[in-house]
Amino acid sequence: MRHHFRTSYSQEIRSYEDGRQLMWYLLLLLVAIVAPFLLDEYLLGEATQILIWALAGMGLMVLAGHTGQVSLGHGAFLACGAYMQNFLVSLSIPFLFALPLSGLFAGIVGVCFAVPALRLSGVYLSIATLALGAIAEDIIIMLEPWTGGVEGVYLDSAVFLGIDFDRYADGLSPLASAGHNFYWLCLMVVLLVTIGYINLLRSATGRAITAIRDSEISARAIGIDVAKYKTLSFALSCFVTGIAGALLAHFLGAFNYEAFTILISIQLLMMITIGGIGYIHGAFVGAILIVLLPLWITIIREHVSGFLELGNASIPGLDQAVIAVLLILFILIEPMGVYGRWLKVRGWWRLFPLARKKMFRRHRTYLKTERLR
């Protein structure tokens, strides 16, 4: 049994529970930093992709997980970031400067969408975002001069101050796998965003947005400007998603509208739901699952088809189907996602041997009345 014994308030407002937890996170960071020396080029590419999806996942998590405004069309903001990045780089703006600008562009588009859309709530807002995600493809194709239409675009290589950040570039160290410059860049961005996110959540702004998620009425009565915080959350969410899009653009090198179909939006939402909605960790867990899923499916298939002699014919849509089944299972069995389940397991160990089953039963949410009587 472990117990947190605190002796000052500053121990409560810091971003980690105790020295032990901090040590684990620093160790994780260290492993992430040296990963290019440990992984081959293919796996490093997967790791880079995990970082990019975790970034996009954090973007959606602020909005859907912490503000309670579920967006089914975040792929549109991913596209905003990606195409803006391409456009800015083609104007020979250094790509590192273009990165935040692309995020900013996505954020502004997000706010323009949010201001009218936030009159809607719950499922109506989701439907509006779904519509946005669905028309994103058509808009991309229509804006041919900037987006290359159906053909798509090829990005110039990402060079900054003579250092090549291209995904396949050899990079700074001959010992590390190719593409590590770009990997480290992604890691840096993810780190900065995560720190900002943690800071936000432990301050008044974070409490305001989670208050809106849990009870809008109470939030207003406490003095929280609901419209303002929803818009802010939209802006931050789209900003981060936009940066993820810009990084994705460099990662892909060449892309067209197909990279931003409505399926991507839905996959993003499924990702954070399976990972654990309402937790920053959930975005990371979800990204790892989703990015590595095809790899796992391939491995499993090799074993299974060796067994059943099915051959190696590919099954279209298998990945999506597996994700969908996972999602359904999670919603039925563990709505708090992988991370939520982990918290319960950890809680059980911490209380060992005092834990009782009913301590971890799903919380009953009291019926909310529409009327305030």
Add this chain to the structure above:
Amino acid sequence: MSLLKVNELTMRFGGVVAVDQLSFSVEKGEVLTLIGPNGAGKSSIFNLISRLYNANHGSIYFNDTEITQLPAHHIAGLGIARTFQNTELFEHATVLQNILTGCHVLRSTTALQHLFFTKKVRHEALEHRQRSEEIIDFFDLQSFRHSVIAGLPYGVRKVVEIARAVACRPALLLLDEPTAGLSAEESSDVAFWIDDLQKDAGMTILMVEHNMDLVLRVSDRIIALEDGALLASGSPQEVLEHPDVIAAYLGTGTGEQMDVTL
């Protein structure tokens, strides 16, 4: 000068007149209780004052500034906090987080500063943490500090809601049936707290309550309502002995059944 002044306030839901040409005022430092049968419009008055509902007619003044048209989120900042009849807490947050959220209007830092968790933010966070702890001590919530609301018993939730409302140091506290559903012991705790909030913290309290023991124990003044309109107002004794009030409560009657000891 009255702290809160309500002038000829009217509010309708379609054909139902929830509040009907109602005027009253709340004096600084008093505990004023609204009584009346269910559907008399008590909660509607609270929702009008906290601007969750719009009045059809009439005006509300707080500290001599008109608040009838203000957006709801400005109200707490002016110094009016409230609880809800059926508790509206942040279910997924802990007791401490709920109380800290109640400190929202006390903050002087911006979202940008929060993003970087600057020195000022840190300082303010510590201040709010300290304030929350004082409130937790006051309401005896120490053992629930880190419990998530969704798992708490009803009685504790009611208290947490009062604690959250008090967090922003309001001048006027609106309590909508604070002891509904509480045990006798819990109700008497609430009576103590109301007393302390009035006498020590100098808060003015406007309350809706059905528990007559509590009402008589803490109220300085009572207003009786029926169908959204004022039936009687005055000292507890005056109101409870008022023939119209007795009639409203007991149908018709002589008042002898209303066995109140003052």
